[in-house]
Amino acid sequence: MFLLQVIPSWKETLFLMPELQLTLFACFILVLDLLLPRGKKTLTAYAALIGIAFTLIGVAQVYYVTRNVLPTLIFYQMYVIDNFSFIFKVIVLISAAISIAISIKYLETEKELRGDYYSLLLFATVGMMFIASSYNLLMFYVSLELMAISVYVLVGYLKNNDKSNEAALKYFLLGAFSSGIFLYGVSLVYAITGELNLLEIAIKVSLFILGTDAKVGVGAHYLLAFAVALTGAGLLFKVAAVPFHMWAPDAYEGAPTPITAFMSVAVKAASYAMLARIFLVAFPALRTIKELPGWLPFFIGVAALTMTVGNIAAMTQKNTKRMLAYSSISQAGYILLGLIASNETGYTGLVFYILAYTLMNLGAFAIIILLRRDDIKGDRLENLSGLIKKKPVLAVMMLVFLISLAGIPPTSGFVGKYLLFAGLIKADNFWLNRLAVLAVLNTVISFYYYAQIIKAMFIDIPSDDKPINLNIFSTISLVFATVLTILIGIYPQPFIEISKSVTKNLAPVQVNQQTSPTPTPTPTNDSGIDPSIDPNLFPNVIPRK
Amino acid sequence: MMEQAFFLILATLAVGAALSVIIQRSPLYSAFSLIGVFACLAGTYIMLKAQFLGAIQMIVYAGAIMVLFVFVIMLLNIRKEETALDKYRYLWLLSIPFAATLIVEVLYTILKVTSDFTSLPEMAKRPEVGDSQSIGYGLYTGYLMPFELTSILILLAIVGSVILARREKD
Amino acid sequence: MVPLSWYLALSAVLFTIGAVGVFVKRNVISIFMCIELMLNAVNLTLIAFSSFYREVSGQLFVFIVMTVAAAEAGVGLALVIAVFRNRESLNTDDINLLKL
Numbered sequence: 001m002f003l004l005q006v007i008p009s010w011k012e013t014l015f016l017m018p019e020l021q022l023t024l025f026a027c028f029i030l031v032l033d034l035l036l037p038r039g040k041k042t043l044t045a046y047a048a049l050i051g052i053a054f055t056l057i058g059v060a061q062v063y064y065v066t067r068n069v070l071p072t073l074i075f076y077q078m079y080v081i082d083n084f085s086f087i088f089k090v091i092v093l094i095s096a097a098i099s100i101a102i103s104i105k106y107l108e109t110e111k112e113l114r115g116d117y118y119s120l121l122l123f124a125t126v127g128m129m130f131i132a133s134s135y136n137l138l139m140f141y142v143s144l145e146l147m148a149i150s151v152y153v154l155v156g157y158l159k160n161n162d163k164s165n166e167a168a169l170k171y172f173l174l175g176a177f178s179s180g181i182f183l184y185g186v187s188l189v190y191a192i193t194g195e196l197n198l199l200e201i202a203i204k205v206s207l208f209i210l211g212t213d214a215k216v217g218v219g220a221h222y223l224l225a226f227a228v229a230l231t232g233a234g235l236l237f238k239v240a241a242v243p244f245h246m247w248a249p250d251a252y253e254g255a256p257t258p259i260t261a262f263m264s265v266a267v268k269a270a271s272y273a274m275l276a277r278i279f280l281v282a283f284p285a286l287r288t289i290k291e292l293p294g295w296l297p298f299f300i301g302v303a304a305l306t307m308t309v310g311n312i313a314a315m316t317q318k319n320t321k322r323m324l325a326y327s328s329i330s331q332a333g334y335i336l337l338g339l340i341a342s343n344e345t346g347y348t349g350l351v352f353y354i355l356a357y358t359l360m361n362l363g364a365f366a367i368i369i370l371l372r373r374d375d376i377k378g379d380r381l382e383n384l385s386g387l388i389k390k391k392p393v394l395a396v397m398m399l400v401f402l403i404s405l406a407g408i409p410p411t412s413g414f415v416g417k418y419l420l421f422a423g424l425i426k427a428d429n430f431w432l433n434r435l436a437v438l439a440v441l442n443t444v445i446s447f448y449y450y451a452q453i454i455k456a457m458f459i460d461i462p463s464d465d466k467p468i469n470l471n472i473f474s475t476i477s478l479v480f481a482t483v484l485t486i487l488i489g490i491y492p493q494p495f496i497e498i499s500k501s502v503t504k505n506l507a508p509v510q511v512n513q514q515t516s517p518t519p520t521p522t523p524t525n526d527s528g529i530d531p532s533i534d535p536n537l538f539p540n541v542i543p544r545k
Numbered sequence: 546m547m548e549q550a551f552f553l554i555l556a557t558l559a560v561g562a563a564l565s566v567i568i569q570r571s572p573l574y575s576a577f578s579l580i581g582v583f584a585c586l587a588g589t590y591i592m593l594k595a596q597f598l599g600a601i602q603m604i605v606y607a608g609a610i611m612v613l614f615v616f617v618i619m620l621l622n623i624r625k626e627e628t629a630l631d632k633y634r635y636l637w638l639l640s641i642p643f644a645a646t647l648i649v650e651v652l653y654t655i656l657k658v659t660s661d662f663t664s665l666p667e668m669a670k671r672p673e674v675g676d677s678q679s680i681g682y683g684l685y686t687g688y689l690m691p692f693e694l695t696s697i698l699i700l701l702a703i704v705g706s707v708i709l710a711r712r713e714k715d
Numbered sequence: 716m717v718p719l720s721w722y723l724a725l726s727a728v729l730f731t732i733g734a735v736g737v738f739v740k741r742n743v744i745s746i747f748m749c750i751e752l753m754l755n756a757v758n759l760t761l762i763a764f765s766s767f768y769r770e771v772s773g774q775l776f777v778f779i780v781m782t783v784a785a786a787e788a789g790v791g792l793a794l795v796i797a798v799f800r801n802r803e804s805l806n807t808d809d810i811n812l813l814k815l
Contacts, residue, residue, distance in 0.1 A: 023697055030704065076687040116708050123701045130694060138776050142694045145783045146701065149790050153705035156794055165798045168709075172791055173746055177737055180753035183780065184730055187760040191723065194768035196776065222653055552717045556725045563729050563752055567736035572744045579748050582729070586755055589725070592717065593766040598758075598777055605781050610751070610788045617792045618744060621799050640738040647731035651724045658720040671769035680778060683771040691775075695782045702786035709793035 012074040015066070015081060018058035018089070019129050025051030026122035033115025044115030045104050048122055052097045055129075059089050073135055077197050080135040083502040087351060088132035088273040095266040095358050096125040098481065101473035102366045103258040109372055110256065112158060120157075121262065124150035128270035135281075137186050137196045140274055141179075144238070148175050151267060155255040167254020174237065174247040182234025188227030189282075201282040209285055228286055228295050231278065238271035239332045242305040249313075252325035257372065257379070260321060261365030264328040265358045272335055272354060279339060280347075287342060299340050300435055306333030307442040314449045320368055321379040323449055324361070327405060330446060331357055337420045337439060341432065346423030347503035352496060353416030356488055360404040360413055363481035367398045370474060373466050384453060386462030394468065395457045397482045402450045404485050407443050412488035412495075417443065419496070552592060559585035572618050576611060583607040595675035722763035730756035743795055747788075754784050 013020075029044050029051075036043055063086050066072055071082030100118060107113045127146030134140045152175065156168025190196060193204035208224065233244060240248035252260045279295060288294040310330025317323035335357070338350025371378030388395040404411035417439075424436040470478075488495050562581035569575045583606045590599035674680075684692045729752060736749030758777045765773025 027700075075690045078688075078690040116704060120701070120705065120708070123697070123704075126697065136691070138688065138691045138772070138779060139694070141776075142691045142698065142779060142783065145787065146694065146698050149698065149705060149786060150701055152790055152794065153708055156709055156797060159709070159797060160801075162801050165794070165801055169743060169794050169798050172794055173737075173743065173750070176747070176750045176787060176791065177734075177753075180733070180750055180757065183754065183757040184760070186776075187726075187757045187764075190773055190776070191760055191764045194764065194770055196772050223650075223658070226650060549717050552721060556721070559725065560728055560732070563732040566748060566752060567732060567739060567745075572742055572748070575745050575748055579752065582752060582755065586759060589722070589759060590762055593722070593762050595762045595766065595774055595777075598762060598774055598781075601778065601781060602758075605785060606751075606755075610785050613788055613792060614744065614748065617795060621796070623742070623744070640735040643734050643738070644731050647727050647734070651727045651731075654723045654727060655720045658723055674765065674769055674771040675774060679771045680774060683775045684778070688772070688775045688779075691779055695779055695786075698783060698786050702789045706789045706793035709790065709797045 015062055015074055016079070018055045018062060019126055021058050022051055022055045022122055022126050022129070025054070026119045026126065029115050029119040029122065033119070036115070041113045041115055042104060042108075044118050045100055048100050048118035049097060051122060052093050052100070052125070056090070056093050059086060059093070062086075077199075078136050078139050079130075079133050081133065083504070084273070084277070084351075085133040087355070087498065087502045088269060089129045091269050091355055091358050092125055092128040092132070092266045095262060095269070095362055096121060098362045098366070098477040099258050099262040099266070101477040102261065102362075102369050103256075104473050105469075105471050106256065106258050106369050106372055109374070110158060112256075117154070117157060120150045120154050124154070124262075125266070128266055128273075131270045132273050134274070134277070135198050137189070137198070137201075137278075140278065141183065141186065144182075144274065145179065147267065147270060148179070148238075151259070151263060154259045155251055155263070157259070158256055161254075163254040164256065165254075167251045171247050171251040171255075178234050178237030178244070180234075181230055181237070185227050185230030185232070185234055188223055189231065192224050192227065198278065198282040202284065205283060206285040224286070225294075228283055229298060232275075232295055232298060235271060235275045235278070236302060239268055239275065239335075240329050241302050241332050241336065242309040242329065243302075245306070245309075245329050248329055249322055249325045252328075253319065253322050253379075257321065257365060257369045260325070261362050261369070264325065264365070265361050268328070268332060268335075269354050269358060272350070276339060276347075276350060280342075284342075296340065296342075297431075299336060300431060303333050303336040303340055304435060304438055306330065306336065307439060308333075311442050311445045311449075315445070317449070318381050319379050320381055320384065320453065323381075323453075324364060324368070327446065327449070328361060330442065331361070331405070333442075334417060334420055334439060337424055337435065340435065341420070341423035341427045343423055343426055344500065344503065345419055345426050348496060348499045349416060349419030349421075349423050351499040351502050352419055352492075353413075355495065355499070356404065356412035356416040356485070359481045359484050359488075360401045360411070363401040363478060363485065364398065364405065366474060366478050366481070367394055367401070370394065370468055370470065373468065376464060376466060381452065381456055382460075382463045385456045385460035387457040389462055391468050391470075394470075394478075397478055398457060399454060400482050400485055402453055404489065406447050406450045410486065410489045412485050412492070415489060415492040415496075548592065552589065555585045555588045555592075559589075572623055573615065576614050576618060579614075580607045580611050583611070593675070594673050597675060597677045597680050719763060719767055722759060726756045726759040726763070728756075729753075729759065743798070744792075747791055747795075751784065751788075754780060 025047065029047050032047055033041065033044050062081065066081050071080055073080050100121060103117065103121075107117065124147050127143045127148075127150065130143035131140065131147065134143055152168055152172045155171050156165050158164035189201060192208060193201050195201050195204055205224070209221075237244040237247075252264060255263065283295060286294055288296045307330050310326050310333060314323050314326035314330065317326060335350060335353055338346040338353065340346070341349070368378060371383045376383060384398075387398065400411065404413035407413045407417040421436050421439055424432045424439070559582050562578045562585065565578035566575045566582065569578060583602055587599045587602040587607070590596075590602060733749045733752035733756060736752065737746050740746045740749060758780060761773040761777050761780075765771065765777075
């Protein structure tokens with residue numbers, strides 16, 4: 001009886017079904033791993049895939065049930081159900097599924113085939129799903145750590161490999177450091193607003209800027225700027241944006257390759273979900289403010305640096321894993337452009353590009369993983385040479401992923417980049433236009449190193465004659481990624497519609513002053529809520545007795 | 546006045562111990578200094594009427610986490626700390642802007658954050674928080690979900706540590 | 716009555732010392748201890764403002780930060796042991812930490 005009083009209502013718990021299912025599967029795999037004899041551990045991978053399939057069905061069910069009442073807040077406004085959370089859950093689930101599928105063969109080759117690997121991957125996915133749905137800074141922190149701790153362990157999973165251990169330690173220390181910085185930002189936000197709920201923070205922050213709600217002290221504006229900068233810096237660490245990227249190349253190189261793929265895609269997508277949610281829901285009023293630096297100039301600088309440094313560093317790499325690591329750093333810069341543009345096209349581009357990037361980057365890594373054979377590590381550029389002669393299909397698939405990463409039509413990467421750049425140009429601001437030009441220039445630079453891989457595959461002679469074996473899971477995931485990459489590129493309309501619907505009710509405080517570089521905050525009425533806020537944009541809250 | 550003096554003593558001790566954490570060459574002495582910081586902070590928590598967290602700070606942080614640290618330091622038998630900062634000397638430079646920003650922040654804070662615990666009458670009317678009852682009530686109502694999530698997190702941490710630290714059977 | 720700003724200042728000083736320590740220290744365990752110091756500075760701010768606003772949420776945040784820190788310490792120290800086994804050294808110069 002006590003439980004019935006404690007849990008808000010059993011109905012609300014049902015909305016958590018997908019996450020609970022995945023958690024149960026993760027625990028189940030741990031037990032299954034103990035029961036299975038040594039040779040049969042692959043079964044745990046199947047169980048993990050089944051778990052993800054069930055979870056995807058669960059997400060679809062929750063969507064079906066709640067589609068008319070979106071967005072809804074449950075569990076004392078801790079957890080939000082909206083289109084944004086749905087699409088990010090689908091993205092992380094798909095990337096987890098593909099990462100598991102491409103891990104099976106890799107772990108066999110590394111002789112590290114155990115079930116706990118898949119269990120940790122599922123725990124990380126649970127964390128990411130909670131990030132996608134969090135609506136409270138505390139929830140964000142806990143789910144972020146849930147994701148991060150699993151990934152630390154996964155990076156160091158190859159215990160007999162020095163590089164893997166070292167990468168895990170570096171990633172751990174810098175991850176914990178960045179969490180500390182993020183937390184300090186959060187604590188200062190709490191100091192100013194006294195709230196942890198994103199919507200309450202948004203309201204308090206706008207009141208604070210207007211000077212009608214200065215509980216802490218009248219001149220404490222700088223404190224707010226400092227808080228936002230620290231929160232942003234902590235999160236930019238997680239997405240590996242320059243100058244917070246120093247952990248990324250080492251961690252990506254040392255980690256088991258499927259985990260590198262998972263980190264560069266799912267962890268990045270979840271971190272972006274968090275960044276977008278916090279900055280668009282809680283701090284939209286701080287985008288540009290007269291007396292404060294605001295987060296826009298900060299992000300513009302970071303995006304410009306990220307794109308440029310990532311691309312230039314990638315040009316000099318001979319290790320494909322490291323090259324793709326730097327490439328994914330520069331891709332993070334492009335994604336940030338959507339947040340900077342702060343208009344519908346930009347937000348659509350942000351979600352769309354993350355979706356496209358997930359598929360193409362996973363595909364590229366899947367092919368690198370296939371090159372890992374008996375004693376060939378497969379992460380050097382020369383391992384790719386002459387791929388067209390050995391496995392023409394793989395070479396063509398890799399070509400698709402690379403031209404998509406470079407942003408050449410007719411692939412999904414092109415449409416995504418187009419949307420992101422168009423968002424910047426639509427914003428019609430001097431600096432944003434310059435940024436768009438820089439982004440296009442960077443795309444051109446990136447052709448150079450993608451072309452290096454293409455040249456190796458199509459022109460160079462093979463460096464070894466060991467055959468490349470595909471198993472059924474790698475084949476399915478590669479075909480899936482290739483087909484979708486091309487399909488989204490040729491027929492992007494439905495995906496653009498999905499991305500648009502996702503961002504429609506994400507930011508409760510609409511930012512519509514793109515024309516003026518320094519918008520003045522709109523005056524508030526008695527209710528303390530900005531009158532320009534569309535009441536329909538506020539999430540539903542299930543009332544409680 | 547009494548309270549302020551007490552705070553100043555605790556703060557001085559805390560800052561001194563914190564400095565000692567980074568000045569000490571031996572990780573073991575650093576760990577002991579850190580326990581000192583934790584103890585001083587527990588004192589400030591109690592001054593802030595957060596008795597429950599003050600106790601938890603001593604029991605969990607100083608008691609459990611730091612014992613774990615000391616245990617690992619002893620286990621790995623690390624006596625000599627780092628050699629001189631030769632190879633990565635430039636990292637020192639990175640810490641300077643960091644420190645400068647934060648020191649400016651401290652000065653601004655003292656000058657600009659004018660509010661006080663009694664300056665807002667509508668706040669003073671609310672009941673005090675910080676006893677175990679209010680914390681427990683909060684954890685099992687509004688903050689039930691993060692609380693349950695931490696349980697998954699702890700399970701994960703156990704599994705993760707076992708995976709990382711166990712030896713291969715071969 | 717202790718002014719609110721004093722708590723904020725103490726927290727900022729401790730956070731700075733921790734952050735500087737992360738850059739200055741050369742031993743993995745010491746770096747990790749400096750990160751713990753940063754987390755404690757955060758906790759102090761949260762508790763001070765929790766008392767100021769008379770809201771329990773800040774203290775619950777601290778409660779959970781402590782739990783997460785314990786979990787993180789477990790995993791982090793396990794990693795340290797794993798690296799030590801392979802390397803016999805925890806000096807960050809030897810393991811090339813922060814290769815920029």
